[in-house]
Amino acid sequence: MKWIGAILILFTCTWVGIDIARNYSKRPKQIRELLHALQIMEAEMVYGQEPIHQVLYKISKQLTPPLGYIFYDISEIVVNSHESLHTIWEQTLNKKWHHTAMKEREKEIIIQFGQTLGIHNLEQQQKQIQLAKAHLQRELGDASEEEKRFSNMFRALGVLFGLLLTLIFI
Template sequence: MKWIGALLLLCATTWGGFEFAKRLKERPRQIRQLKNALQVLEAEILYGQSPVKEACEQVAKQIPVPLSLFFDAFSSALKKSNAPLHLVWEKQLQEYWSNSALGLGEKEIMKQFGQTLGQHDFVGQQKHIRLALSHLERELQEAEDEQQRYSKMVKSLGFLSGLLLILLLI
């Protein structure tokens, strides 16, 4: 019975390490998707001259899950609500963020971007999108560095911590 418990403990800690490593791997991918989404949003607003609601609908159609869920929910919430755009944006960020692998840096960038969304003319809006893209590029480099540095270590740490717990408990 002890061995079954030890094996379950080892499997659980190893699985935890692999899940954390998966999150480290997902973060750069989702940042790239976020950058792509902002570029599509820029094209829809500047060249398609679409209102923010329609532009976000188009973004949701063109990018993969889970980020498309955010833009779709944001667009739907804008249609249903009379609240200011930046408040709807922040509310959707709060609801979405726990379902993503994105970090607090990206959240702050998106929060600041949401405060400027729809507040300026086309040229001003383009400048804010470009600013958000440059900040996201910095976060992408940081996320890729973290992934390379910590991914293998986290996997090993999950397994080794399980072994340590087993040795301490036996």
């Protein structure tokens, strides 16, 4: 019976370490997806001159969950609501951001970008998109560095902590 408990403790701790490491791996991928979304938005707004709800809908179809769901929700609420775009943008991001692996810094960049949507002319909007992309690019570098530094460490810590608990309880 002790061995079954020891194996369960070891397995659980290892799984927790792998899960934490997976979040460190997801963050750079999701930031890259946000950068891709901003590129699509720039192309659709500047060259296609599509309405914002259609742009957001197109972006939602090209992104993986949870980011695709966030953009889809914003596009649906914009069509069905009389609130301003930046209010809808911020409220939706505040509600759904916890589903992502990204941090508050990325959220603040995207919220600040959303406050400029639909307010400026196309040239100014393009500059705002470029600014948001530059900030996200910096965060991508930080996220990649954190992934390299911490993902292997948390995998190992999960296994080692499981072994430590197993030795303590046996």
